Amino acid sequence: MDNTKEKNNCKDDLLLRMGLNDNKAGMEGLDKEKINKIIMDATKGSRFYGNELKKEKQVNQRIESMMQQKAQITSQQLRKAQLQVDRLAMDLERNRNLNNTIVHVDMDAFYAAVEMRDNPELKDKPIAVGSMSMLSTSNYHARRFGVRAAMPGFIAKRLCPQLIIVPPNFDKYRAVSKEVKEILAEYDPNFMAMSLDEAYLNITQHLEERQNWPEDKRRYFNKMGNSIKIDSDKPGEEANRLSEDERSISPLLFEDSPPDLQPQGNPFQLNSEEQNSPQIFQNSVVFGTSAEEVVKEIRFRIEQKTMLTASAGIAPNTMLAKVCSDKNKPNGQYQILPSRKVVMDFIKDLPIRKVSGIGKVTEKMLMALGIVTCTELYQQRALLSLLFSETSWHYFLHIALGLGSTDLERDGERKSMSVERTFSEISNTEEQYSLCQELCTELAHDLQKEGLKGRTVTIKLKNVNFEVKTRASTVPSTLSTAEEIFAIAKELLKTEVNVASPHPLRLRLMGVRMSTFSNKDAKKHQQMGIIGFLQTEQHALSSPGCTAERTDKTEFVKPLEISHKKSFFDKKRSERISNHQDTPRCEVVDQQALQASQPFQALKKMSESLETLENSRNCQTFMCPVCFRDQEGVSLEAFNEHVDACLDGPSTSENSKMPPSSYASSAVAGQKEDVHHSIPLCEQRDCEDGEVTSADGVDLEETEDNSLKAASMDTSGANHSKEEHSDTPNQSCPISLANEAEAVRILSEQESIRPCTDEIVTGQALVCPVCNLEQKTSDLTLFNVHVDICLNKGIIQELRNNEVNSVGQHKESSRNTGRLQKAAGRTKRRRQRTKWSTSKKTKPRSPRHTLDMFFK
DNA sequence: GCGGATCAC
């Protein structure tokens, strides 16, 4: 429930698997149950806990809304979504970039480790860095008692009375961090530091150069005498074991050396070059030339220099590298070799929560949909595209495919700066104002240090019940002095005081933030960004390592702002038009969704590279995900046009020769799709798995059931794996319609439950987004019937073909009946649609993607 | 542009 705990649980799982949380005979520590009980006892009844409960309720509400929305999704919508999603998936797959070697380096229990290093007294004791009210980190000894970062110290003390809490010493950590960064810079001068103890490196270029390096350039001396032992690892084993020697001298973070976590015999770890393993001489060691060796070298040097250990992950992109660095922590490393199969094998059972960007809430929401692992995330991709925003489902899709950012760009300019402080209750208004003034002074000082001036002042208030409020005001002129800022902040505060009166505000936190910076540099930056954008559009992918100045987000926002201003109809139409012109559709989609954001930044960057890749690849053989026919020797543009045509209906794509492996074999009810074997949709023929996986088998079962069973609502495509590949139509029964008339009947049935038809922008010419023809009706219902019929022409045609392909007629019709019944059932609730949001109700709005469905 | 939420560290 509470953030801390959730996270801890998550980490507990990890620790458990690492064998660190086992209570071996005679060892101290607490089991999970005890830990949770102690935490609960300490927290129950507190105001903090009350607020946590409240927040939890809100999340549950959100989930409920989502489930209701899910219940209203028709199988047609789902099918359509599947095609759309899979088209993107196919594009992403085609442009998968495995050419970069990304490393994520993470110092082990950093603050605690520094403290232990500098104070031998602490060596074998459980310690944490922080205060009685909050801990920043703990050593591994303390973790056995459930003591974790982000846990209040007083609770930690209850878990572990011997715990020593050391006050943080950030200057020291910064200094150590600097030492580490100096090493990292040698491998990638453009490395990206995420914090004092974490960084990403792109060592692609280093690897290239390193191939020709003589041994001497790869030789390092062991300054610590006996400390370091570099395992001449057997293939398949990582250097995550500490020798006895090392354990005795290394800061004592780890009492148990973690068990070997590398699956034995993992063939993809086998390449750790045997002749390349570090060769140990007297007092020196020579590292090899592989990525694995480079990272061992980095970790070796870090330890030599700082006497601290680091863990690392090596992978083709940042998302994976980050997950990897966690895998053999502490003092270990893990590599995902640059092969699609390895990536997919790794991803397969990976809990989504391990992925950076998926937090507690997202995890819970996805869990409600039966999604825990990346495989499930992939299987539910169509559903997700209907329930989540475009940004979100694109992000999910990337994760499910094991994709992530491959280039590390420098951080852009800051967008805000703030100060906030927690204190024991202040309810005296005068005190509150003076506190506010202090904060403003501090902020002004910080702003001046960076020469920043902003136009938006935001105050943040947290009352004694932990409820948070923010109030902002944007002014025309820029502000920088304490007085200027306070003038605004004071007014904001005053309003809140007045609103609350006659009761005083009972505050426990106050903060002031400045944003909307508009200094000269920023403007210059923006222009550069736009220019850069125009240039990169035409040029090939820049080589890794020589990334230009981080381009500004505006480059993507600009074109989008324009499109946002258009009406929904306009937008859809022009999207279609542009699709049919020269722009490959996927790029349009990508750019819209892939705007910068922390987890999403990766997507933006990827779309950039995809774009250029797209252009560089022409005329290949693709398989159309709709008609399943090879499109030989076509350009991507032509291919996309073909797919669009197919989606539009049978008129342009006579898909009469549908291969037997499409709908029939893909609709195995309840059967899990094997992500790591079935490529989303089709790949180019020259690909290893070269099989077609289709996008269908969509059915709508038990949509009201919000249990984990939801996972069995398989929207998946084919279940082809190399081994079990078969073309035989199987026992499953895809949706089928006996005839077109019935289809239309179903459609009109569904029409009555279609959400929000009357909320669609009015006053527009009604142009069918499917056939692109203007409709001579102003009746939205009629219009929508038309759109649906248009949409379903194609599907009906496919279903006919399906029948031709001898799929069990009997089962189909029974399935069909069920569907109709469900549709009828849903009709009753049609106006109950709840919004996918927790915000206040005004005009009910249809979630964008549900609406989108009618126009795609 | 605003405000609430989520997320990472």
Place this chain on the structure above:
DNA sequence: TATGGTGATCCGC
């Protein structure tokens, strides 16, 4: 006695 601070982004107004 007691549950942080900073920055970024997203979504729905």
